[in-house]
Amino acid sequence: MMATESSGVTLSARVILDDQDITKSPTDQRNYRIVELDNGMRCVLVHEAEARQASAALAVAAGHFHDPHHAQGLAHFLEHMLFLGTKKYPDATSYQSFISAHGGNHNAWTGTEFSNYYFTVDANYFDQALDRFMRFFHEPLFAQKWIEKELQSIESEFQLKRQDELRRLYQVHKATSNPKHPFSKFSVGNLSTLKDQPNNSLQQQLRDFFQRWYCARRMTLVLLGPQSLEQLTELASTHAQAVKSGCADVWDIDEPLYLSEQLGIELHVNPIKDARRLIVTFALPGINDDYANKTTSYIAHLLGYEGPGSLFGYLRDKHWINTLAAGGGISGSNFKDFNINMQLTEQGMAHRDEIIAALFHYIQLIREHGLNPWRYDERRVGVMNAFNFQEQPRASDLAPQLAVNLQHYLAEDIIFGDYRMDGLFQPKAHQFLDCMRPDNMRITVIHKDLPTDSIEPIYGSHYAVHPLSQQQLETFRACTPTGVKLPDPNPYLAEPWQLQSISSDEPTGLPRAKQTAPALMSWHLHDIDFRQPKAHLYLGFQLPNVVATPANFAQTRLWCELMLDILNEQCYDAEIAGLHFNLYPQQQGMTLHVTGPAHYAPQLTNTLLQAMLAPEFCQQRWKDLRQRLMTNWRQALLHKPLNFLFSHLNVQLQPHTYSVLDLAEELERLSFEDFCASSPQLFTQAQVQLFAHGDVKAEQLAPVHEALSTWLGLAEPLAPIDLTPAALDTLPNKVTVNTQHPDHAVIAVIQSMQNSVQQQGVFMLLNQMLQPRFFAQLRTEQQLGYLVGTTYLPMQQYPHLLFYVQSSRVDNQQIETAMNEFFDDMPTLLADITEEEFDKARQSLTQQLTEKDSSLRSRSQRLWSAITQQDHDFSRLTRIASAIETLTMDAFKAESKHLFNNKSGQMFLSACPANFDRSR
Template identity: 25%
Template sequence: MTTATCSSSSSTLPTTLLRGGGGSTTGRRLLSSAAGVLSPGGHRGGGGRATITGRGDTQLSSTAAVAPPEVHPDGVTIIKPDRDTRHYRYLVLPNGLEVVLVSDPYTEQAAASMFIRAGHMQDPPELAGMAHFHEHMLFLGTERYPEEGEFENFLTQHGGSSNAYTATESTNYYFDVKSSHLRGATDRFAQFFRTPLFAESAIEREMQAVDSEHSNNKNEDTWRIYQVLKATANPSHAFSKFGSGNYETLRPRPEEGVDTRASLIDFHETYYSADAMKLSILGNEDLDTLEAWVRDAFSGVRNTKPPAVPDYGPYPAFGAAELGRRVTVIPLKETRQLALSWPLPPYQGVTRALLRNLYSQGYEGEGGLHKLLHGRGWVSSLSAGSMVTGTDFQLFRLSLSLTEEGERHTDEIIELCHRFIALLRSEPPQKRIRDDLAAMTEIGFRFLENGGPSRAVQSIATTLGQEDVVPAEVLSGAFTVLEWDPAALTDVVNRLTPKNCQILVVSKKDEEEADKDGSAAIGWRKERWYGTSYKVEALSEELLRRLEGVPPHVEGFPEAFRLPGANPFIPTEFSLRADDAGEPAAAAQEGTATAGDADADAEAVRRLLPASIPALALETVPKEDWSRLVPPSLVAEGVGGEGGRGGAVNLWHKMDRSYRVPKSSIAAKLWTPEPYASPMAAMQARMFVRLLKEDLKSWAYDADLAGLRYSLEMTTRGLQLSVGGYSSTVALLLSKILGHIGDLLAEYRELGELMESGRGGGGGGAGVGVGGHAEGQGLAGLTARQELLRQRYETSRESFLRYYRNSAQDQPYETADYYVRQVMEAEVWHIDEYRQALEDRDACTPADMARHFDKILGRMRVDVMAHGNVGRKEAEDLASAIADALSRTEPLPEAELPTRNALRLQAAGEGEGGGGNGVVVVELEADEAEKNSAVQVYLQAGPGESNLDLASALELINTLGYTSAFQQLRTREQLGYMVYTHLERGPSGKVTPPASWDGAGAAGGGEEMHPGGPLAWSVVVQSPDKTPAELEERVEAWIAGFRDELAALSDEVFQSTVASMSSSVLRRERSMREEASIFFGAIASRTGDFYRRYRKAESYRRLTKQAVLDAYDQFYAPGAPARRKLSVRVASQRHARDAEEKAAAAAAEGGWGHRGGREAGGSGGPVVLRSLEDIRAFKARTPIYE
């Protein structure tokens, strides 16, 4: 169930910060060759409009494959994919506001997004953070709807949510809502931009909210490093501004002539002009209806004609004074990063797309920079792309995550990066790479499936807001590659010089030097807003000359660098298996309907459905779509490997006839208890999976570029593998993954034997470089490949160890959530136990990892689902490939499948012992710099999913409670930025064999057949000002008062909320991938409940207001006999000292005080758990949930 989120999200960070990645690929010219039509609406003009509703067959062109559009000589023709059933219309209102309407007759959820061409780079110099603050204020009342929170309440009652974000040069507001309430939501949304109140009563509180948000961000390295980047930019350029703001920067200062409210109004009138806005709205109404609503709601937005293009003056964001520099940053967490950044003109189109392709495919494949550096054990990841894009510049960044060994070779890595760039300069641009990229973008657009409404409108509005994007391309722009332009590429590469580069090094190596007295004298500075230590040093002339003169050749690596080769994974065959299935009866065998007589086909499909299918499923899904209701069928049990050995694989299959795209997927859950048998077992299993994925990188990126994806994850119950993409290449990808599991395990097995025998030395060597680049203490007798594997093992161990050590810097609310699970899950290991296992160098070795993974593969039970454009014989072949890879695996008996269990807390009315008065976990925040404290109040309720009516009542309480808690605890009481509620399901200890399934649930139907774990309601608050105990008091006060809100609900609001919840779970799947996820979820969870959402919707429809109040009174009301409470308090060290003082004062007066209560084994008062030992002792005497 979607609920209203916080009224405004945040200011944003570049998505490629440090990690790099792709920049925007919008900004192409009109795709005239795609549709064969050059629309006169290719430019933007007032009052014009165009509609596209046509569909048809498409052939690949030199740009993108699209459905032939209807041509409208009076407007714009929007290009859309082959299979897109939505209809689009572009129009410009008389006030200049540009709009794209989307009519989707199948959608149950509507959405809208407004893009504003103004961000924090437009902040007035005296009020840093104004754009972000203004974003917050728009949610706090308008002339037509003056009540704060009215918009969120409306959305919550109608199954919706809202949010917003502020970027450098833009702001985006968006919402979604049940389709039947789109008009009401649209009218409320429009008032944001017409008549916001900017009420004096809200300004002070919301400045505090922005300050709380900044307080949360201060301990996040990503924000800290980004602000250092701004601090090292040209101070005369707007990019250098402090974008998120805080109370200090936003408060009124009459002595300086700063009036915050007047500035808010001025900012709104200046930048929130209709011709600087781009709106997209999606609903299930026809286009004419949507247009009428938009004209009525948004025509009143004023056009104040702001500057069309921001003027940042004559100074570049990064000029000569800021470049040719090395910036060293001290992080809070144990992080090692290297980034090389070059400011470039704001290139668009083929130039940016090809650069991203080169700086990704070339790096991870053979002959690439990533291959070389990873092979030396110096980097764990490498990426590149446009980190920041603006009107007058973009920042192109090459980002590397360094290992501990790599940190010692930072200068050599910098030189190797410039050597690779020298390769790009030394060879002419490769048209072949452009053609590969063009082929895949064409295929990707042709078979693109519809995304969710909220994501769709955000993408359209944002794309429409790009100055060089014509309206025709709001869908196709990201999938378009322009004509070949080698001169433009050459110009870009020639700008990637050492003098034009800023080098960023993030490391704790110099932390002691930066913190000591007198550090400023040797160049260390403190960034103003976050307090980050950093140093800026000019690159020496000698170093610049050396880097500028490096050749694209590395001694010892005559073939080290080369450009990417042809991509073998690009699909060439796109036939649909459903077209070959034959008559309806044959199709029924495949589990779907066929074309032909609709009623006959529907009846053929109906016979495939289980007798216990919920009636609501047949009522709400049209007959012609009943094939979507047919679950995967169990076509084979106990599939064995080559020669029939093993017999551990069960196969489910469903061939698609609904989405008709040439894509398929195969997903496998490999059940085994071994990965979670001990902390060491868990770490060795996770490390092998990570090492396997790293070893697959040399070709996996090619697969990704060709539209294939794979996931391989170790869980507490085994291994989960999935492969999906274009049908013609799925089997190839699966076979490579399966083959590599055995090959890599054999290599590590041999390496372990060598190291244990002494022929390869012992563990813990400092590392040997490949190709003659020996460093430190080498290991004798290992081949280059074996030494590479040994280094990778050490790098993986170090990476996990660093991750667990960094957990000490988690935000308090994250720590609270972690400790809820530590207490409530019966079988769970602790971070400290993982860390201790990793630090045991004698036990944590490649040999032990190989032995443990052999044990994992020794006994398994495997559930496999083949779904999509795949016939039964193909599905059986895929399952056989998995069985062959497990040919030595013994079947794990069903009775031995691993389970997970939840503790059953004692209820308040169940007497002494076991925590009946509540359990409090007190954990000091390890980081002295952390100023925030947090509390999570966790109320365990009834028997969870086995009682859907109770679950529905609890879900409604959470849906309404989320918004109520936010408004009371954050907006009114200003406790902190982080306030939310959520309903969670505890683990269930039951699994059932598939032979007992009938498609409607593990036990074959009925209301008591779903073995879900217990439900629990959590309320989370984080604050810089209150102790955890004080926060808990406010949470309890809100919970007590929330009962009155529930009782006061009108019948209209209650029924509307219930209807929205029902509509949400009945939402039609938007893609084949989404359908596969739903079906495999029922298989992987061993519930067999393919129709759970329909039974949930039936339960919602039975729900009464009295049932909701009864559930509240039974489980949540303070003092209720059935109340089961766990409270996790996480204190900053400052707040912990305050609490100790208060507790001492209370004890002196004979009371319990804030930290009172009994110890883990005491009696009277709440149980207080202050250590992992306390938690384990408590769990040992607490029953699990049956």
């Protein structure tokens, strides 16, 4: 038992496990301790010596499964309400303002059986932040004023997702499950489900739910910061001990997820967007007790394999599917849905039963030949490599993850539990495979043209349920696909990962550049800080022909998709072993990114380049992927209006950025013959920047240099492509677009055509200081919509400040009016900023800008970004921090007033439904 003194009161915490008892990665430099407070709350304390930010997370075993049937969505609503005032801090904006003012962020989510609340903040203010945060859990106000206002936010969130395909499918899933199982409840809530009941106000319902489920013994808390473990223990005791100890109720689910008539069925669902999807679901028992063996994960690994001889390869070569993913699906205390999720081609829609028959054939292969110890051990090697050489997760991600893990795993496994694979338990594997049969299966087919006979009442989805026919059952038994086999041993997992030595003549501080060809600049850094046997290789191709026209850009995107499709099967074993690659067009041409174990990454890069020299494309795959791209692009108008507006803003301002609708039209006009004939012309002019970073030596790059020169020549350097954004004063200051989504949205843009570090600093500070005020006024007070905020957006280092709102409650004209009122009030807002608040914002931003890289990945991204932005001394972030440090409050306010007074440097982008009457 540990005892600490705080304000004259002795606080105690029982140590459950210390750092040496917790299984963690050899690369993890943090120190851990798990304690239990007197009230029964278990706490994970994480000491990170050099952290500038502290994080906290609290998970509680209460989610939407716990909602009363008469108040569905109550757990979610309570999550919202906890942020809106406590006895000590009754101001509804107090917590949010404090976190924002001290360089932090916060969020929460409500799941099926758990909810999670978390924040990050400047570590110097962790104590004060915890004082505000932990009071949510023992003295929330549930003020009537904010109940009424926040109900509108819940309704806005509900309306926001009414067009969301996943949300709509999820609700159909609920409607076709056992109505006595808590999964069937509506999780989000809206004005129809959250309301006063006779003799039971909504306020009282919130209080009752809180009293029933929110207690210390159902909670797990994580505190992470630079404070010592003893100091963190004291913080936990000081701020969490006031939470009441126990709750009366014991939670148990004794109903099955599905009734017998809800299995052995085919479910047809009409989506809003054009989609062709087949989901095969097998109902399994709960898997919480299997985390140490991960049997379903192993089976999913075999079913989802995409290398030679795979089920995916067979179905793709039949031109029936484009994608296959195995193993996902809802999971809980007494249930697990095991899904095989496939995106179908047009041909595949007509061969659904044959696809499922091939799936059953592959399941039988696994049952007979796949449960070999060597296969399981090979999978474990890959997982253990990922664990032993994992990159340190961000504190803001780690804290909420550990809070949930402590609810699920043994205390010593809170880090290792996601990776632990003790061995293949054959009886469990056979039990799960025996569940994979037609009478225990649900087939979900998603397509706009399927006949339906039912309407789900909450989201309005059209669907139909049919029992499987005898003919289907016979088809499932008949298929014996040729060429399908289980994976061979993976050659990429045969060699252990080992660090390479660093010679004295290698660059170890900042990347060094070497002109290896007239049009090839090679940057290299053998990293000595993150001693991991990993590498990142970025290849940036400047290709003037690619970005010259929308037609060329669309063709290049299709070329990249086809190359990835070809390379996926060839390189899938490498993917499993931790080698990953991506290929995509961008404003200057194209980028290839390869990452993974350093002894293979340059070799894989060379393999990819060799394949790109003279690819042979299959005409049917070209048709399938072309159709998929065109469908995705044409559905842009159905996306969230804000997403469409952000995309439209990029098209308006950024050179060589094209509308997805225009790109779809260009692909429509493109023939296979023209594609094959003209694709080589895209690469006739080229210049390349290569950046190799991590545990990689310069000599390992020689084959990559040779492959690049062979393919592209690189004999003549090219003139730089001008990427300066368009000035707003050359564009209309108001642009309105129509979408096929019922919500309205507005983005207001403030631009400066000065790209100095001083100007960027002003914009960053403005965003930091205005964001909580904008949110409080337009979201919390006015309840204009669920999506409300601001963001700083540099375009080629030219600063832009964006204000955005999406609403289902008011139209875009009302949003614009509210935004203009906020901007008109800017002199008052600026005048209210105190010297103390300004200094804190400056300090917070400079800390963020100068914070050390947390991982090899984040450093690679930062250095590559600097290279592409011509910041070749890698100092821009430091120079911005210095500019902020020397900026006076008077200069900041003067420049801010100028920016808001300069109407020519502003733009309003609005989106409204196509049938909206703008003349109202």
